[in-house]
Amino acid sequence: MSQRKKTKIVATLGPATSSKEVLKGMLDEGANVFRINFSHADYDDVSERIKMIRELNDEYGYTASILADLQGPKLRVGVMKEEVVVNPGDEIVFATGERFEGTKERVYMTYKNFPQDAKPGERILLDDGKLIFEVVSSDLKSEVTAKVIQGGPLKSKKGVNLPNTNISQPALTEKDIKDAIFAISQEVDWIALSFVRHAEDLIELQDLINKHSEHKIPIIAKIEKPEAIENIDKIVSQCDGIMVARGDLGVEIPAADVPLVQKQLVLRAKKARIPVIIATQMMETMISSLTPTRAEVNDVANSVMDGADAVMLSGETSVGKYPVQVIRQMASILTSVEDSPLIQVPQLPPHIRTNRYITKSICYHAANMANEIDAKAISTLTNSGYTAFQISAWRPSCHILVFTSNKRILTRLSLLWGVRAFYYDRFVSTDETIEDVNKMACEKGYLEEGDMLVSLAAMPIQEKGMVNTLRVTEITSCSF
Template sequence: MVKRKKTKIVATLGPATSTKAVLKAMLDEGVDVFRINFSHADYKDVEERIIMIRELNAEFGYNAAILGDLQGPKLRVGTMKGEVIVNEGDEIIFATGERFEGTKERVYMTYDKFPQDAKPGERILLDDGKLIFEVISTDLKSEVKARVIQGGPLRSKKGVNLPNTNISQPALTEKDIEDAIFAIKMEVDWMALSFVRHAEDLMQLEELISKHSAHKIPIIAKIEKPEAVENIDKIVAYCDGLMVARGDLGVEIPAEEVPLIQKQLVLRAKQARIPVIIATQMMETMISSLTPTRAEVNDVANSVMDGADAVMLSGETSVGQYPVQVIRQMSNIIKSVEDSALIKVPQMPPHIRTKRYITKSICYHAANMANEIDAKAISTLTNSGYTAFQISAWRPKSHILVFTSNKRILTQLNLLWGVKAFFYDKFVSTDETIEDVNAIACQKGYLKEGDMLVSLAAMPIQEKGMVNTLRITEITRCNFLE
């Protein structure tokens, strides 16, 4: 049987992925989710790509999902006049209000409320932490005076991080609201919110989605602020997935703390039964080189061994020279490590007090039983996708085959570890349904004669209720559907 990877790959769209041929080659090599980065997105381009991806899905039987990633309150400095270099000990003014060209004495800041929020002694980090300033004073209206702690070239439009400042700006900016409404119109499968600090940030986005969409679009909280790490329990209760965005996180907190935080966040997501994506600089050198560094290979492998649902590529596929080859490399790394016995999953049975206790319990036991009897697959019929989330979180050794008549979740579930979804809309007797499902699994190469299969269903099937039945079958013959 062909070895299939279970950890998913998220690839960012950009100029390097603008043709159908490249997108098709990336899908062939193992992309599962395409990310739209709304920090650099042109609506017309985005619409064209989405149409191409959906055509490829329909034509070649892929279920590639589309993730709309909102920029969030990204703070930046303005444009500089010529080359500006600041040195340690220099003083500089960050000014808001009307835009102007910056010099080494005075620079424009896009964040209007900065003078009201800044306090003496707080740090200002620029250009991913390459430049460091300390606030000396603020006039509380339009100017903040700062001293250079670590100098260097001060470049136009570089990002600003304020690790100690309590920012009063909302997580959903006007640009985000506009982008989110466009993403809803394009029926994206997932939406990610940047710089989440509190559960309330997610509630605002959820409200916006329910106002403009008849369907639920699951939300991924991007963890890149120290406050988010502190508030993780509340955040997890209000999101459908996490993204460990290590770029800004490594600027806002000491970089050496990021590896353990990454592990904690993966663990927290698995306990909450929600998917988690590891992002930023995974295969960075492959933007311009055909060979990743050993450290990058290790990074991807370790993220997989931590138990991440997905690993993400940014510049490597959006602007890189080798968008197809980087996917091939990543797929190879994933396949070589993901069956390792070193990968541990927190195996705590579900709590009795939840209203979905029976479904949760069946999913938990299905995953354990599949491991015990060495089942090749767990199959489940679902209308909401709930059982897919539950089974995936237990990380069984078997494949997770999901059959659904709900076309919306076919692509949505493509982000989840180990899950392969199929469209199935014949809800007949249980025996007949399970025979059909087995035949599809055989046809697609997931099962062969002599294999064990764990099947989950909601009885009676026609009612499409909660899963309440677990059945084990040995495949005595591989029937193929007519």
């Protein structure tokens, strides 16, 4: 049943998912994409984990995808000398330059340009917003003096958010460039960029991928800064998917604004027909508990109702006690809500006559026709995966079966809502190919006698061109 759900599950790798048995258990329960968090990644360990996942794909017929998630310009304070508690009204100096152990009066800041960027009156948030400071002054060289607005324990290496500051640090740090080159060498399926602010951040990563890979690797823009929300149209035009990264987003903007921003971002991604992942604290209590809270169940369900392609687990699978059980729980929530008529997806037909207008139009009508005739599946042959992205975005009520001879996109498509990808490399006549595809769909249990199937193909089939043909078939027999 977990393999039949349409909403995809992204699971973060970590110490809790270091064995092949656990990874297989997660795949069996419905994990579709494995995320490598490069904030905490050892290259040898990552290589080993990727090897395991690919072996499991080959051995058991899975098509699990691998997502490399770059850390981005994550700002942190340094190590503290002893336990430090700051109180409202206290003044503290954030200093760059050489590292030192922090005290109640001075604390090290990893962000070198902070004194040049910080302006009096701007906020400094620490430890996911638990501590709040206000910039009093800066010497513009190495020190910023700040006043405590909301106090508490100031702990070592905690993350810093600067919601009002215009940060001059690039989205791709030196560490990210090194990590991205390593991820490209591992031929990952997707690369996510953290703290995207402008479309230029994505172009920089695209250039890096082009320089180090012969193949395109699609990019996911993580939306976690106020600037990203302001620049969302330009960002969407330069990425292949977005992630609503609610952790840092809920610190950078008021937490109460996040639910509506989530809905707006999902809608924006759907209009652009690119996948969208909802991330952070989805089943947080399952890090240490066997059952999620009612609020968490509601949150996962609502993300699906909003129209998300995928929901993501972080600590729950990377360090949690129950990585397999949390996938099972999540899959059960997804299957219970994803076919609800309450889910509304923008059904705007393509109107801009680009060079792919015919393909877009056919995919749009295929999704609508499948709903009208109650088809059990839409099948398509693809070499680039483009038709899979298009059909998935229109959310037909049936399964989307994608057949491809391109092994690189076989796993990439595992992120897309409703898509099941199969390897197929016999490109003969249209009739024979469609018969082959129907046979495979029957064998996999997606079709039965009497079912209607919408088939898309590019004719002539051997040329592997753009989809230009739509055909409806009634399955008269499943015994080929």
